[in-house]
Amino acid sequence: MTALPPAAPPAAAHKYGVIFVFLAGVLWSTVGLGIRLIEEATVWQILLYRSISMSLFLYVVIRLRSGESPFAQIWRIGMPAVVAGLSLVAAYSGGIYAIQTTSVANAMLLFATAPFLAALLGRMVLRESVRLATWIAIAVAIGGIAIMVADKSGSVAFKGSLAALGSALGFAVFTVALRWGRTGEMLPAVFLSGLFAIVITFGICMVSGLTVILGPQDGAIAMGMGVFQVGAGLILYTLGSRSLPAAELALLSLAEVLLGPVWVWLVLGETASVNTLIGGAVLLVAIAGNAMSGKRRKPPPITAP
DSSP states (O other), rough: OOOOOOOOHHHHHHHHHHHHHHHHHHHHHTTTHHHHOOOSHHHHHHHHHHHHHHHHHHHHHHHHHHHSSHHHHEEEOOOOHHHHHHHHHHHEEEEEEEHHHHHHHHHHHHHHHHHHHHHHHHHHOOOOOOOOOHHHHHHHHHHEEEEEEEEGGGGOOOHHHHHHHHHHHHHHHHHHHHTTTTTSHHHHHHHHHHHHHHHHHHHHHHHOOOOSSSOOOHHHHHHHIIIIIIHHHHHHHHHHTTSHHOOOOOOOOHHHHHHHHHHHHHHOOOOHHHHHHHHHHHHHHHHHHHHHTTOOOOOOOOOEE
């Protein structure tokens, strides 16, 4: 994995950031497909197995990149790593539960509130300014996603919707925490989120009487998601966070919303509605337009911890 060059000029840094974060969204877009392929496992069992494989994968990556233990790096980073780790656990849990209990389209719409939440939190906590072009792109993106779900909103499960909104909030907090701690190495924070999730989900499984032994297919899919879908995606997203403000980070990652229905259609034959196609096109325009409008912009400084 190629890291962002430390001395990269602003234009080059922005380009790398856009590429990394967009590719992260592509990897995350496979989450719906992965969960649809799982036969029996519940949200907590999936998250347990996914977190185990993700943590092992990130431990190896961090050791190879830095030559030291991720625990030593977590200690140096301090509170931003803890906040980022815990917020990711919330995002993981809410995301899986939402996709299992409500329509994928509705869950994706609520996931797409993350740019708004990240922009507001970035403004309040880090005093980051939000470009007018980014606000416009966010509004266009939400409009596109609203078109995608306009014909599906009647079958929404209320608890799933709340879980999706909670997932978006968790991801927004994670995004702002990355910006808060960007002077340090934030991949250990992602590793820490996996450890938190292992402890929490194992405890929930024990209390709920759920087995921690999954069938071969469910176990393999969940662990594969931990490495390829979550682990690799979060590595790219974390690298991209060094040169993009919080609002743009979450906006670019909306490639997940655009591509999610595509993988399900290609693999499982689920067809997309006309609304999904039109809304997806609008969303793609918003993502591309925002990326192009900011390609020459100097990466923003953080003025407050």
